[in-house]
Amino acid sequence: MKTRARTRWAECFVTLPSLVWLGLLFLVPTVLVFAITFKPATPYGGIGEGWTLETLRTLGNPNYPAIIWRTLRLSMLTTGACILLATPMAYYMARTGEVWRRWLLLLVVLPFWTSSLVRIFAWKVLLHPEGLVKQALVALGLAGPETMLLYNENAVLLVMVYTELPFAILPLYAAADKFDFQLIEAAKDLGATSFRAFRSIFLPGIRVGLLTAFLMVFIPSLGSYVIPDVVGGPTSEMVGNKIAQRTFVDRNLPHAAGLSAILALTVVAPLVAITVLRRKTSPRDALREEGI
Amino acid sequence: MKPSRFPLVVTWAVLIFFYLPIVVLVVQSFNSARFGGGWESTSLKWYRQLLKEPSIWDALMNTLIIATTATAASMVLGTSAAFALHRYGKSLLQRLHFSLIYTPLVLPEILMGLSMLLFFVAINVELGLGTIFVAHVTFCLSYVAMTVLARLQDFDFSVIEAAQDLGAGWWTTLWKVLVPILAPGILAGGLLAFTLSIDDFVISFFVAGPGSTTLPIKIYSMIKYGSPPLINALSTLLLLVTFASVAASQHLARKGEPRRDPSRARITMAQP
Numbered sequence: 001m002k003t004r005a006r007t008r009w010a011e012c013f014v015t016l017p018s019l020v021w022l023g024l025l026f027l028v029p030t031v032l033v034f035a036i037t038f039k040p041a042t043p044y045g046g047i048g049e050g051w052t053l054e055t056l057r058t059l060g061n062p063n064y065p066a067i068i069w070r071t072l073r074l075s076m077l078t079t080g081a082c083i084l085l086a087t088p089m090a091y092y093m094a095r096t097g098e099v100w101r102r103w104l105l106l107l108v109v110l111p112f113w114t115s116s117l118v119r120i121f122a123w124k125v126l127l128h129p130e131g132l133v134k135q136a137l138v139a140l141g142l143a144g145p146e147t148m149l150l151y152n153e154n155a156v157l158l159v160m161v162y163t164e165l166p167f168a169i170l171p172l173y174a175a176a177d178k179f180d181f182q183l184i185e186a187a188k189d190l191g192a193t194s195f196r197a198f199r200s201i202f203l204p205g206i207r208v209g210l211l212t213a214f215l216m217v218f219i220p221s222l223g224s225y226v227i228p229d230v231v232g233g234p235t236s237e238m239v240g241n242k243i244a245q246r247t248f249v250d251r252n253l254p255h256a257a258g259l260s261a262i263l264a265l266t267v268v269a270p271l272v273a274i275t276v277l278r279r280k281t282s283p284r285d286a287l288r289e290e291g292i
Numbered sequence: 293m294k295p296s297r298f299p300l301v302v303t304w305a306v307l308i309f310f311y312l313p314i315v316v317l318v319v320q321s322f323n324s325a326r327f328g329g330g331w332e333s334t335s336l337k338w339y340r341q342l343l344k345e346p347s348i349w350d351a352l353m354n355t356l357i358i359a360t361t362a363t364a365a366s367m368v369l370g371t372s373a374a375f376a377l378h379r380y381g382k383s384l385l386q387r388l389h390f391s392l393i394y395t396p397l398v399l400p401e402i403l404m405g406l407s408m409l410l411f412f413v414a415i416n417v418e419l420g421l422g423t424i425f426v427a428h429v430t431f432c433l434s435y436v437a438m439t440v441l442a443r444l445q446d447f448d449f450s451v452i453e454a455a456q457d458l459g460a461g462w463w464t465t466l467w468k469v470l471v472p473i474l475a476p477g478i479l480a481g482g483l484l485a486f487t488l489s490i491d492d493f494v495i496s497f498f499v500a501g502p503g504s505t506t507l508p509i510k511i512y513s514m515i516k517y518g519s520p521p522l523i524n525a526l527s528t529l530l531l532l533v534t535f536a537s538v539a540a541s542q543h544l545a546r547k548g549e550p551r552r553d554p555s556r557a558r559i560t561m562a563q564p
Contacts, residue, residue, distance in 0.1 A: 223400020
């Protein structure tokens with residue numbers, strides 16, 4: 001019995017530091033977000049006494065559903081574009097030679113090591129009215145001198161795809177790398193066209209990668225704040241921008257908390273949906289995950 | 293049947309898409325024209341001006357102080373957490389522990405930033421370098437724990453029992469057996485934490501006080517209100533540091549351990 005007591009003590013000793021730290025600095029603040037939504041704001045930017053439904057009432061203002069809808073739409077479009085570009089690239093990377101594949105992996109990963117602000121700023125330089133892309137488009141007759149490439153939804157979408165694309169390529173490549181390409185040869189021998197083999201054999205074969213890519217791009221996209229702030233304009237604001245505005249400009253913390261609570265619920269929904277979906281489609285995998 | 297050229301074309305297009313903005317940025321940093329419209333002349337004017345901006349160097353100093361201390365703290369907390377998860381993984385307590393470590397990895401940064409700001413405001417803590425440090429430890433901890441946990445998968449616990457059978461106390465076992473074996477994982481986690489801490493903007497921005505500007509916060513305010521060529525020059529310097537350290541780590545990786553990079557970590561962690 002003495003050893004069991006000792007194991008118990010040892011478990012507490014290694015568990016408590018991180019458990020207490022995260023409990024206090026992650027769990028409590030997250031609960032606070034939901035709680036402060038129902039608190040009044042003070043004129044000095046603090047949090048008042050008592051409870052109120054004032055924040056919920058203001059969030060009913062038709063502006064907000066429009067912004068939430070735009071956030072969802074831009075995130076879906078970003079995810080779709082990333083997966084469309086990443087799938088053929090993952091396919092190519094999995095089939096190409098060893099040396100070139102290593103180089104490609106390095107080139108895909110390299111942007112992670114550079115500051116994200118720098119990469120976003122690089123696009124601001126390119127899309128600037130006097131920047132290279134604008135001048136090229138004007139020279140080709142594709143854009144008039146008055147066309148504004150920056151500060152709109154398209155610019156936000158472009159830079160979001162740019163930032164999130166590696167997060168789609170890597171899980172898709174990991175899945176394609178494990179895929180048995182002889183299956184494609186077999187399908188073609190049986191008379192399938194390249195496209196048919198790609199659609200009916202390759203895509204189902206990498207579905208775990210597709211699912212991971214979806215989550216890895218969609219969830220961070222929902223919380224985008226810097227991109228719409230730097231290359232977007234007033235007509236392309238996302239939920240993240242509103243949270244920051246309420247925090248730094250109007251200093252209405254309960255309002256910022258309310259928007260964050262909505263964002264948190266939007267993020268959790270696809271996670272739960274996918275967990276449930278995976279349980280249903282493959283109970284065996286689910287069991288394996290539980291370690292049974 | 294001839295294989296389709298389509299995947300190859302997409303791959304090249306993506307590579308150009310990735311690197312075109314970076315190349316243009318670097319080239320523009322040597323252009324003396326204020327607005328980069330045309331090419332005036334090649335010069336190092338913006339680099340010289342950069343040296344005369346003390347606020348940038350102060351911000352860099354703050355960033356390095358926070359990255360070093362937060363990395364050290366998260367290495368200790370994260371390693372201990374990974375050990376606990378691996379050793380006692382089945383208990384209810386460890387399931388709760390795992391959810392607390394895993395969830396910060398999948399939530400958007402802005403949620404973590406705002407929630408911590410609310411927390412600090414609620415308990416009346418003054419915002420500054422201290423609050424940034426605490427926030428960085430909180431998100432770095434999860435990354436270190438997950439990296440070390442991955443390394444622990446092929447760790448043989450009989451080594452510990454063997455050490456104890458041979459008379460080693462827990463302190464000796466910890467420093468002479470456990471830490472040396474786990475060192476590659478702990479260092480990889482630490483490197484990841486350091487990179488994330490240096491690059492973090494969103495969370496720092498929310499919990500920073502008036503006098504505690506970090507380099508990313510400084511870059512952000514320069515992007516919003518400053519002069520573009522100066523940022524071009526600063527960005528080029530940062531890219532240079534990044535590429536040099538990646539080249540160095542590649543060189544080291546070829547000699548020793550397989551390399552782990554942040555992207556991979558985020559991938560393995562986000563497996564649904």
